[in-house]
Every structure is written in C-alpha cells, then in structure tokens.
Amino acid sequence: MDPKQQGVKDYYYILGVRPEATTQELQVAYQELFDKFGPHVTLKGEDAEANVKAYKDIVEAWEVLSDPYKRQEYDKVNLPLLQKSHLRDLWGKLTGVKEEAKSKDEPPETKASFTVSLREAVKGVVKQIRVEDANPCTLCSNKKPVDRMKCQNCRGMGSIRADRVEEINIPAGVSDRQELRFPGKGKIDQRSKRHGDLVVEVQIEPHPYFSVLGKDVCCTVPVTLYEAMLGGEIEAPTPTGKVVMKIQPLTQKGRVYRLKGLGMGGQGDLLVSIDIVLPVQLHADEVVLFRKLLTVSSQPNPRVEMFQKIQQSNQQQQSPPAQQ
Numbered sequence: 001m002d003p004k005q006q007g008v009k010d011y012y013y014i015l016g017v018r019p020e021a022t023t024q025e026l027q028v029a030y031q032e033l034f035d036k037f038g039p040h041v042t043l044k045g046e047d048a049e050a051n052v053k054a055y056k057d058i059v060e061a062w063e064v065l066s067d068p069y070k071r072q073e074y075d076k077v078n079l080p081l082l083q084k085s086h087l088r089d090l091w092g093k094l095t096g097v098k099e100e101a102k103s104k105d106e107p108p109e110t111k112a113s114f115t116v117s118l119r120e121a122v123k124g125v126v127k128q129i130r131v132e133d134a135n136p137c138t139l140c141s142n143k144k145p146v147d148r149m150k151c152q153n154c155r156g157m158g159s160i161r162a163d164r165v166e167e168i169n170i171p172a173g174v175s176d177r178q179e180l181r182f183p184g185k186g187k188i189d190q191r192s193k194r195h196g197d198l199v200v201e202v203q204i205e206p207h208p209y210f211s212v213l214g215k216d217v218c219c220t221v222p223v224t225l226y227e228a229m230l231g232g233e234i235e236a237p238t239p240t241g242k243v244v245m246k247i248q249p250l251t252q253k254g255r256v257y258r259l260k261g262l263g264m265g266g267q268g269d270l271l272v273s274i275d276i277v278l279p280v281q282l283h284a285d286e287v288v289l290f291r292k293l294l295t296v297s298s299q300p301n302p303r304v305e306m307f308q309k310i311q312q313s314n315q316q317q318q319s320p321p322a323q324q
C-alpha cells in the first residue's frame with residue numbers, strides 16, 4: 001500500500017462529523033472537543049500524553065477543515081480513501097453496523113430476514129423483529145478513539161447495547177425473497193447519529209401442498225375416478241381455508257383449473273391441478289359392474305396413436321441418409 005495513503009488522517013472522524021458537515025457544524029464540534037482536550041485540561045501520566053496527542057490531532061483537523069480552500073484540497077485527495085479507511089472498517093466491526101450507505105448522506109441500512117408461512121404471506125401479517133441497536137456512550141462517544149478504549153462505561157466500544165423490538169407490517173401478497181424497507185427503523189449510525197433504514201428480506205416457508213408462482217398459488221388436488229368422469233363439485237384447499245369448485249365431466253389428469261383472486265394477496269389466482277386417484281381395491285360387485293361397463297365402453301384404444309408415431313419414426317431412420 002502507498003505509505004502516503006496509510007498515513008492519511010480522517011479529520012472528519014477526529015472531529016466526529018460527517019464529510020458533508022457545514023462550517024457551523026464543524027465549529028460546534030471543534031468547540032466541544034476543545035473544551036474536553038484543550039490545554040486547560042490537566043491530566044497526569046499516560047492520560048496526559050494521550051490527551052496532548054488527541055489535542056494536536058483535533059487542532060490539525062480544525063486548521064484544515066475550517067479553511068474552505070484547504071478543506072477542498074484535502075477532500076479532493078483524501079475523501080475517496082477515507083471511505084474505505086481502516087479506522088472506519090474497525091469502527092464498523094466494533095459497532096456491528098454494516099457500512100452499506102447508498103450515498104454519503106444516508107446512514108447505513110440494517111439488513112434482516114425472516115420467514116413467514118404461506119398463509120401469512122397471502123393474508124399479510126404484523127411481525128415483531130429485534131433490532132440489535134446501540135446508543136452512543138454518553139461518557140466517551142465524542143472522545144478520540146484512544147480515549148474511547150479506556151472507557152469503563154462501554155468497555156471501549158463507544159456505544160451501549162440498546163436492542164429494540166420493532167413491529168413491522170408484512171403486506172398481503174408479499175413474494176418470496178422480497179425486500180421490504182422500513183425507513184428509520186434500522187440501527188443508529190454512530191457518525192451521523194441518525195437511524196438507518198431497516199431492510200427485511202421475507203422468505204416464505206415451503207408448504208407441503210402449495211407452491212408459489214409469482215402471484216399465483218399452485219396446488220394439486222386428487223379426485224376419484226367417478227368425479228373425474230362425471231364431473232361435479234369438490235372441495236379444494238386454499239392457503240387460508242377451502243373453497244368449493246366445479247370440475248367438468250371427463251376431467252383429465254393434470255388439467256388445471258384457475259380460481260380467480262385466490263392467490264397472493266387477492267391479486268393472483270389459485271391454480272388447481274387435478275390428479276386422478278384410482279381405487280386400491282374393488283368389491284366383487286364393482287368388478288362385475290366394471291366388466292359390464294367394458295362391454296359397452298366407447299373409449300378407443302389410447303395406445304394406437306403412440307404405436308403409429310413410433311412406427312413412422314422407425315421408417316424414417318431406415319430410409320437412406322439425406323445427401324449432404
């Protein structure tokens with residue numbers, strides 16, 4: 001790494017302000033730090049040494065940032081570097097805040113994810129989510145990092161754990177893996193002292209009978225041989241209950257019925273695919289009747305077409321190959 005880059009001091013960090021801070025904000029920050037670290041503060045031993053170092057840094061930062069020309073020059077060279085500076089990475093690790101800011105103005109967003117049942121996704125639900133937040137330590141958050149490390153109140157973290165429970169509204173019809181944004185409900189940004197957005201990825205729990213296809217919900221429903229042949233009304237399950245639906249006479253296996261408005265959030269449909277289940281045993285009476293049926297059956301042999309096609313393709317293969 002370029003030694004010049006390694007030696008860059010983050011003057012904004014030292015003064016505890018954002019890179020966009022106004023002159024007035026800088027002035028306030030400097031005044032507060034001067035009161036804490038200025039030459040009038042008497043300390044002994046190691047603390048005194050650290051204090052002098054901190055004061056030098058503060059003055060150096062102030063001298064550059066309070067001068068519009070010097071500040072511009074400093075920003076031009078250093079701002080891109082400071083965005084990735086080691087100090088900030090370390091700060092992010094200590095506070096657990098991921099630095100994923102969209103722009104320099106926005107505090108970083110807090111990512112979370114949780115799982116809802118299909119029923120909840122269809123109807124919508126209010127969920128509670130724990131946000132692992134932290135408040136700035138009242139004793140040391142405005143001090144230099146070197147002093148922060150000595151703070152007993154927060155054990156050098158610069159912040160105190162302050163978890164919150166947020167109630168978040170999952171709208172009806174949410175999709176799997178959809179990201180929902182809740183402005184200002186995320187963790188506090190230790191630099192700007194503002195709460196970032198909470199971004200929640202919703203995952204829909206797999207269901208043993210339903211699957212989600214966009215806004216539609218799909219389900220396979222078994223019917224008897226008689227229902228499939230004669231048609232009629234059957235009950236079909238929906239993600240939130242059940243519904244009575246009509247099936248046509250001679251409904252084939254795999255036929256799909258679309259039930260309008262019974263999908264996700266009332267926007268999609270419920271797609272019912274029909275499966276035909278044959279009886280696993282027959283009474284002697286049934287066997288007699290089925291045999292009788294067979295004698296009057298008008299159903300053609302369903303394998304005729306299949307054999308014709310196989311024969312055709314065999315003949316094509318036997319014919320001489322086409323000239324290249």
Ligand SMILES: [Zn+2]
Binds near residue numbers: 137
């Ligand atoms: Zn502290």
